[in-house]
Amino acid sequence: MTDTMIPLSPKQLQSLKEATARINVWEGSVRSGKTIASLVAWLIYVATNKTRGELIVVSRTRDSAARNVFAPLMDPSLFGEISQYISYTSGSAYATVLGRRVWVLGSSDVRSENVLRGLTCAGAYVDEITLLKEDFFTQLLNRLWEGARLFGTTNPDSPAHWFKVNYLDRCEPYMEATNARVLPDWRVWKFYLDDNPQLTEARKDAIRRENTGLFFRRNVNGEWVAAEGAIFDFWDPEKHTIAWDDLPEMRELLALSLDYGTTNPTAALLLGVSAEVDHLGRPAPRLFFVDEWRWDSKLEQAKLTDAELAVKLVAWLNERHLPDNTTMKLTPRFKIIDPSAASFKVQLRKNHDITSTDADNDVLYGIRLMASLISAGALVIARPTPTNPERGCPGFISEAPGYVWDPKATLVGEDKPMKVADHSLDGGRYGVTTTENVWRSYIKIAA
Structure with missing residues (x-):
């Protein structure tokens, strides 16, 4: 988008090139570069989209949207000159992105679901999809207007999580060969720590130390594994x-x-x-x-x-x-x-x-x-x-x-x-x- 942005990895560039589906999902390890790639794709869509309806950003809360979505977008060290065209105050109902109004919804707020029910959505960015309630996500899909696109990220969760079972398992490369109920209008990319060119080896080691047990397997290895045994299995x-x-x-x-x-x-x-x-x-x-x-x-x-x-x-x-x-x-x-x-x-x-x-x-x-x-x-x-x-x-x-x-x-x-x-x-x-x-x-x- 501009030569003042941080350089992108081959995996990030590949996902940008392919992110033309109705639903586009980046999943995998924490700090693996999936959020930056998804945000670049979202910005390109906001800048070029002519579909009827409203643009929205969804996160667990508006505070988490401020932290996970808008803080990176407004950081000039990440998005260069583009960052000055993005503004959001934590807790506000909407942001301004490239001159366009973007509604910000917290999925844990019942008022957000009421707003969603009456919305014609031209495009959505969803932060950490697995933290949403299933009926909220279903409602969001139903609000996407013809030609609209959704861009979302998630870390792995339980292999029996509704998002994995109902959606990811029906997408390439997750679906079984005999599964006829594929989702042809979905694209999914899996990211790992080594796919983030901005991470030093020291930072990767710190992330590995900060996640243990279940959270290590999910957040570092990118595995969809079930929770079992002690929660604080590292406790000393x-x-x-x-x-x-x-x-x-x-x-x-x-x-x-x-x-x-x-x-x-x-x-x-x-x-x-x-x-x-x-x-x-x-x-x-x-x-x-x-x-x-x-x-x-x-x-x-x-x-x-x-x-x-x-x-x-x-x-x-x-x-x-x-x-x-x-x-x-x-x-x-x-x-x-x-x-x-x-x-x-x-x-x-x-x-x-x-x-x-x-x-x-x-x-x-x-x-x-x-x-x-x-x-x-x-x-x-x-x-x-x-x-x-x-x-x-x-x-x-x-x-x-x-x-x-x-x-x-x-x-x-x-x-x-x-x-x-x-x-x-x-x-x-x-x-x-x-x-x-x-x-x-x-x-x-x-x-």
């Missing part, structure tokens, strides 16, 4: 925890995040961003779960009302959660609560003037994100010490080794954890996922 308390007394200075406490329970435990964790620097004095922050509060009515032999639970939580929240070697008594910027805990949120607001945010409860996405952070050493969990046995996150640490995939869900193509002893893990997941747009400005991982 020696590597992934730190004594509470040894916590580094925190630049801020990013969030209090809480999983609400009545008969089950209620668990709240504090997520901090460290003020660490590297050997050259450059900022090198990490995320830390610095402290945890739990109320288990069975262990305590006392079932609390929402009002009583709120009083105990607020009393704990007002304690000091960082060791004496830190200089500030910090308070969390966000209070993130389990979306199902409506009555508890009312109590916090009415009686304690605490306004909370509903947690992002995309379970699989949150698990993948938290696993990548922990395995990369970018998220560390504080453990109690003999001098401070009431501090740290013993619930999270005790639950992590037994966190396993549900084999019944795997059989139907879903990745779900067993709902056993996961309350601190859920609370932690809420904090990491809901604040992702904030900590991503400090911390870079492959997820």
Whole structure:
């Protein structure tokens, strides 16, 4: 498109040449160059298309669209002079791409599906297709006007995932020779780490370290494999925890995040961003779960009302959660609560003037994100010490080794954890996922 763009690999150039089908999909490893190739194809389409209707970009949320789609498009180091003709503000309903209005939809937002139902679509770009609900994707296909095209990316998922079974398995080169129900108007290209000419060997090695077990096979090897066994199969308390007394200075406490329970435990964790620097004095922050509060009515032999639970939580929240070697008594910027805990949120607001945010409860996405952070050493969990046995996150640490995939869900193509002893893990997941747009400005991982 312009000689100021980054150079493209032979695989990327081949996909651009062939991306003339109704549906065009780039799949494979993370950071393999598939997103850049798909975005170039999308820009060419936006610049040349005359089909009737609206242009749309779809991602899991509008924030993820800003991060995964528009951040690369607006980066002059990637798209050269073209980047100045693309603008988007995270959370906005639409972007401007090469002078054209492009609607931006978050597939997890029910309002987006309502918008989609009334839309005549001239062209669509879809980020991470497997994170969409099947009925949303089906509706999107139905909204494509004659002559319209869809450009999409995805990482591998379960081999029984609806997208693999209903679509990819009916495309070259995935379909069986005897499969007569082919999709002739689809084109699919599979990418691996070595197909990205911008990745150094050091960066490839980092990506391999940041993905383990299931996520290594999918995100690095590009395999469509089923989830089975331990979720955090890499878990090592020696590597992934730190004594509470040894916590580094925190630049801020990013969030209090809480999983609400009545008969089950209620668990709240504090997520901090460290003020660490590297050997050259450059900022090198990490995320830390610095402290945890739990109320288990069975262990305590006392079932609390929402009002009583709120009083105990607020009393704990007002304690000091960082060791004496830190200089500030910090308070969390966000209070993130389990979306199902409506009555508890009312109590916090009415009686304690605490306004909370509903947690992002995309379970699989949150698990993948938290696993990548922990395995990369970018998220560390504080453990109690003999001098401070009431501090740290013993619930999270005790639950992590037994966190396993549900084999019944795997059989139907879903990745779900067993709902056993996961309350601190859920609370932690809420904090990491809901604040992702904030900590991503400090911390870079492959997820």
